Structure formats: structure tokens, C-alpha cells
Amino acid sequence: MPDNLTYKILKKHLVDGEMKKGSEIGLRIDQTLTQDATGTMAYLQLEALGIEKVQTELSVSYVDHNTLQNGFENADDHRYLQSAAARFGVWYSRPGNGICHQVHLERFGVPGKTLLGSDSHTPTAGGLGMIGIGAGGLDVAVAMAGGPFYITVPEVIKVNLVGNFSPWVGAKDVILELLRRLSVKGGVGKVIEYDGSGLENLTVPERATIANMGAELGATSSIFPSDTVTKKFLKAQGREKDWQPFEADLRADYDHEITIALDQLEPLAAAPHSPDKVIPIREISSVKVDQVAVGSCTNGSYQDLRLLAEIMKGRVVHPGVSLVVAPGSRQVLISLTREGVIEELIRSGARILETACGPCIGMGQAPPSGAVSVRTFNRNFAGRSGTADASVYLTGPAAAAAAALQGEITDPRELGDFPSLPEEYAPVIDDRMIIAPPADGGDMKIIRGPNIKPVPLNKPVPEKIQIRVLLVVEDNITTDHIMPGGSRVLPLRSNIEALSEYVFAPLDSKFSDRAREYGSGLIVAGENYGQGSSREHAALAPMALGVKAVVAKSFARIHQANLVNFGILPLTFSEPVDYEKLTVGDELQIDNVSEQLKSKRIIIEHVEGNYAIEAEHQLSLRQLKIVKEGGLLNYTRSQSGLSGQNKR
Ligand code: MIC
Ligand code: SF4
Numbered sequence: 001m002p003d004n005l006t007y008k009i010l011k012k013h014l015v016d017g018e019m020k021k022g023s024e025i026g027l028r029i030d031q032t033l034t035q036d037a038t039g040t041m042a043y044l045q046l047e048a049l050g051i052e053k054v055q056t057e058l059s060v061s062y063v064d065h066n067t068l069q070n071g072f073e074n075a076d077d078h079r080y081l082q083s084a085a086a087r088f089g090v091w092y093s094r095p096g097n098g099i100c101h102q103v104h105l106e107r108f109g110v111p112g113k114t115l116l117g118s119d120s121h122t123p124t125a126g127g128l129g130m131i132g133i134g135a136g137g138l139d140v141a142v143a144m145a146g147g148p149f150y151i152t153v154p155e156v157i158k159v160n161l162v163g164n165f166s167p168w169v170g171a172k173d174v175i176l177e178l179l180r181r182l183s184v185k186g187g188v189g190k191v192i193e194y195d196g197s198g199l200e201n202l203t204v205p206e207r208a209t210i211a212n213m214g215a216e217l218g219a220t221s222s223i224f225p226s227d228t229v230t231k232k233f234l235k236a237q238g239r240e241k242d243w244q245p246f247e248a249d250l251r252a253d254y255d256h257e258i259t260i261a262l263d264q265l266e267p268l269a270a271a272p273h274s275p276d277k278v279i280p281i282r283e284i285s286s287v288k289v290d291q292v293a294v295g296s297c298t299n300g301s302y303q304d305l306r307l308l309a310e311i312m313k314g315r316v317v318h319p320g321v322s323l324v325v326a327p328g329s330r331q332v333l334i335s336l337t338r339e340g341v342i343e344e345l346i347r348s349g350a351r352i353l354e355t356a357c358g359p360c361i362g363m364g365q366a367p368p369s370g371a372v373s374v375r376t377f378n379r380n381f382a383g384r385s386g387t388a389d390a391s392v393y394l395t396g397p398a399a400a401a402a403a404a405l406q407g408e409i410t411d412p413r414e415l416g417d418f419p420s421l422p423e424e425y426a427p428v429i430d431d432r433m434i435i436a437p438p439a440d441g442g443d444m445k446i447i448r449g450p451n452i453k454p455v456p457l458n459k460p461v462p463e464k465i466q467i468r469v470l471l472v473v474e475d476n477i478t479t480d481h482i483m484p485g486g487s488r489v490l491p492l493r494s495n496i497e498a499l500s501e502y503v504f505a506p507l508d509s510k511f512s513d514r515a516r517e518y519g520s521g522l523i524v525a526g527e528n529y530g531q532g533s534s535r536e537h538a539a540l541a542p543m544a545l546g547v548k549a550v551v552a553k554s555f556a557r558i559h560q561a562n563l564v565n566f567g568i569l570p571l572t573f574s575e576p577v578d579y580e581k582l583t584v585g586d587e588l589q590i591d592n593v594s595e596q597l598k599s600k601r602i603i604i605e606h607v608e609g610n611y612a613i614e615a616e617h618q619l620s621l622r623q624l625k626i627v628k629e630g631g632l633l634n635y636t637r638s639q640s641g642l643s644g645q646n647k648r
Contacts, residue, residue, distance in 0.1 A: 530559025
């Protein structure tokens, strides 16, 4: 049977289960990446697993999120990460070297390999023909220890890209168009595979922009073939030897097909507060803009910033706009500096930021009250910018430049002729901010600061669960609602007790007090609960507050896996209308838990109301065991499944 590219790579990495749609499979993971906001917890968990050395072909620890050092916490985490990397055989990309996904693409990604990352945008590597998957830190720790990573065999959607872009239209508009068509739930349980004659017009960074925002579709991964364009990119990176061709077989099977004619696209934007609220920019032109932010793992490449600079050249930012620019990597920054592009940008009034995530995760540059911010990023959830009442529009770099110049949202086609950009560029390669691990890190000392606390563990699930409804939330709740980012909260990522004060803070400031009062709680949610980031803290901190279960209409993939990893039961309503029957404070109970979990049908009794609600779970046997043991850490330690021969 001819295989699509996704299945080809998955089959090559299959170590457990069968390639049957909907069933669970275990994959061998070749490479892992972590970033600092999820990494400290991941390495604490790796320590708890008791291995001597990572078992992957390559593992890299990046520092890119928590780079504002308002207190000692973030800097302590960086020092911990550097020491843990040396101890366990992990490469360390120092602060200032760039955003994990951009640097990984440039320096480490290899077509045909699997990459697991503790960041939801790990599928960016799909731009290079890899299967990149985002996961919680604990899953990444287990993969580093040599354990398989489990996913449900996905459906594969083929997206045919045909033709070429009209001037002023680019890669960001492709993925915004897909978000318009499919919504933030449209990719759940699916891999998006790109093909078609239009591919030859898309460079690797452009492909990476598209693969990156597959995360916003909820997709498990996104992938482009590895072709001559890929070869050219790797050659420019001095890594031609890493290239191999990979493509789907002729007449391969797909679950759905979608065609996008590139020349029919127009400049698009995602309006507040969801990446799928996509509209043509011409329909919102003249909205006044206060801030423009360019960069992030979506549009922080050399080509993106070069385009911004060419458009701004000789002109200056509108007096009502603050323009902030964060290059995606040190390579991008050095290459642009060498060519005088950074000087052009500074002359145009850009405020050049560190090469890091920065404003994308609310690490500084929060816009003013009630502001409109136009960003080349991937998420525009309410409050994520750091300003609760700001409105964020997501666009490509050309529209960002147009807004910066005009002071209002502007269709970039109004700017006249599209600037001519060089076809080729030779990146400056300088890896001296990446530290290779020593051959034997066994004696390296791990350095901990006072804010780095041990990982809390859950208890096995009891036979009778007594809980109270802690919160009822609507559809599409993001992990930014559950466990917010921003410069105040992010430094607490390695101190769960302190972090748990902020659980659900954007929705309900009394949540953590109530959780402590109730002692044992349930969250009631709508569709696509937990969409967005991979942060396991959105499960770990609620667990620390006594959350035992979530009953939702449906879940986002990574968050559901994180709930399981920390021993929280993810249940779905058998009858979605029952969602209406639960209110904060209701007392509930679940009896004969083991038996009910086995039957997949769970009766939740309403203690006072004298009625019951029926729920279900979609957990595999393996996941059930994990939940019952109180989480993956307990479970993994009790298994011998790790290839880590060196278990302590
Ligand atoms: C994000 O974009 O939300 C983050 C910050 O990169 C997260 C990871 C985190 O919360 O640390 C993600 O996308 O997984
Ligand atoms: Fe960083 Fe933003 Fe990318 Fe997340 S989405 S990795 S915060 S740049």
C-alpha cells in the first residue's frame, strides 16, 4: 500500500502498537527539545526517573522564554538548566542564542527524524520534513530516558498548495486561511501534510511558519516533504550531509484533501481573541494601532525581518505606534547586522529586543490599556500580551510593517510596489552559544536555586471519589486561562506551590482559595478544553490544588495527555446537555472507580440533587494504569520499559 509521508515516518519509528487509525502507538523519539519555561520541570522529572544519561540521538535544552531577569528566579533556572544539560548529556543553547524552534530548524533538525519538544510549536520542524510533536515536560523527560512517546494514530489531511503568491501575500496567509477554514479544533487528532506544485515557491522558513501554526489548528503535527528546497536550506546551514529526500508515495492515501490556490489568497489577519477569527485585512483597515510586534517562532526569520526592513526603509514608524522587533535567533540577528538591516530598522524607529520569545508570552512589552497590537505571532488569546484589555491581531510581516507606518491596520497592497528581496542569502554560522555536553557528565554537579522545589507527586486514584465542582468554563478554554504566562507568573514555573496561586486567575481570582477550601475538586468545561500551549503546569498546578477530574465536552490533545500524566481523570459528557446541570459548589461522587473506569462508562452522582450524570473516557489501557497510579512519574518508575540501562 502506498503510504503518505506521515505514515512512512511513523512506521519507521513504531515501537509499540499497530498503525490502526484511532489506536494508540508508541514511537521511538530521535531528538528532543526543551525550553526554559517548561524545561526546569522536565529535567527535575528526568532526575526523578533516575537515569544516568539521555538515550536519544540528540537532546537540546534552550533558554528563550524566561529571559527577563527581574529577580533571581529565571537566572537560577538558567543555571540549573545548564548544569542539568551537562550532567545528562544534553546540548545547551544559551540565553541570547534564540527561540528554540528557529534555532532547531537552523542547527539541528534532520528530515525523516522524530522530534519531541516540551513546547506546542515543536511541529515547526515539519518545515524541514521531520515529525515534530509538542508534549508536556514529563513526556519529554520519559523520551529522553529512552521511553517511547505515545500518540493516537492520526488521520492525515493533505493540503495541496498550488501556484504562487501574489505580491504582498505570504506564508502566514496560508496558515491563516487554513485556520479560517478548519478552526482551532479542526486539526485535533490529525497531521497536516503539505504537497503540490506551490511547494517549490516556499522556502524552509516559510514552510516552518505554516507548520508552526498547525499547533493553532490543534493538529498533532504538520509536515512538508524533504526536497531540493530543503537541501538548499541545509546546504546554506553547512549541513548538507543531514539531507535526505522524503516524500509521500505516489497515489498515497489521505483522510481528507484540501487545495489552496496561493494566487487566490489575500492578506489576512486573525482578529481578537482567537487565531481562527480570520478576516481579510481590507475589511478591518483603519482600526487604530498602538503597538506592532515582529518576531516569534512563527515569523522571526531572516526573510521576515528583512521584508519588514525593506518596507520601512527610509521611513519612520508612525508617532502613535511602538514597534518592537525580536529576531528569532542569534544567527538571524548577526546576519541582519552584517548586512546593515538592523541599522535600517533602528533608523525606522524599531525597538530591537533580545532574540527570544519576549512579548509573545508576555515577557515584557505589554501594550498600553485598551491598546490594539498587531503581531506576527501565533496566539492572540485575551490577556496573553500582559494587558488584560488589549486586542491583538495576528498578521504576516508585510501587514505589520504597513500598520507600523500608517498607525492603523492597513492592507499592505496599498503600499505600492512590493520590495525586491534577495533570492539567496548566506547565513552567518556561529555555534559558540551552544554548549556541547561533556562525554561523561556523571560527575557534573546540578545547581539548584531556592525557587526550584521538588516535583509534587499525586496519589493513586481511590475507589470512591468525592469532589465538588470548582469551576464551570465555556468552549475553547486555553492553557493561558488555566495557567497564565507573563513576566510575573512565569518565574514560578519551578515552584508549584507558589505557581498554584495563579491557577485560573484570568477567569476567577478566587479559584485557588476555593480549591483549598474544597480540598478535592472537579472542573466542568465545554469543547476543546486546554487548547494552546503544552505547559504541563496547567495540569500540575491544578493537581497540587486538589483537582481530581475534568469533565468536558471535548479536550485538546496535549492537555488531555498532561492531565493523565499527573493523575487527573479527563472525562467527557455522554450527553453534552448535561454540561448545564453542574454549578460551582455542587457535591458529587464517583463510586467503584476501578470497575467504572474499566467499563469506560462513569456515573457521576449529584449528592444533593439526587440525579446522576453519565460520562466517558477515551483512555487506553496504558493511560488508565497511569492515572490509577497517580501519574506518569509513578508509573514509569514502576515499569522496566525504559531502554535506560543505567537506571539508578
Ligand atoms: C506558548 O507559546 O504558549 C509557550 C509559552 O511557548 C508554551 C510553552 C510554555 O507554556 O512554556 C507552548 O506553546 O507550549
Ligand atoms: Fe516562544 Fe511564542 Fe513561540 Fe511559544 S509561541 S515558543 S512563547 S515565540
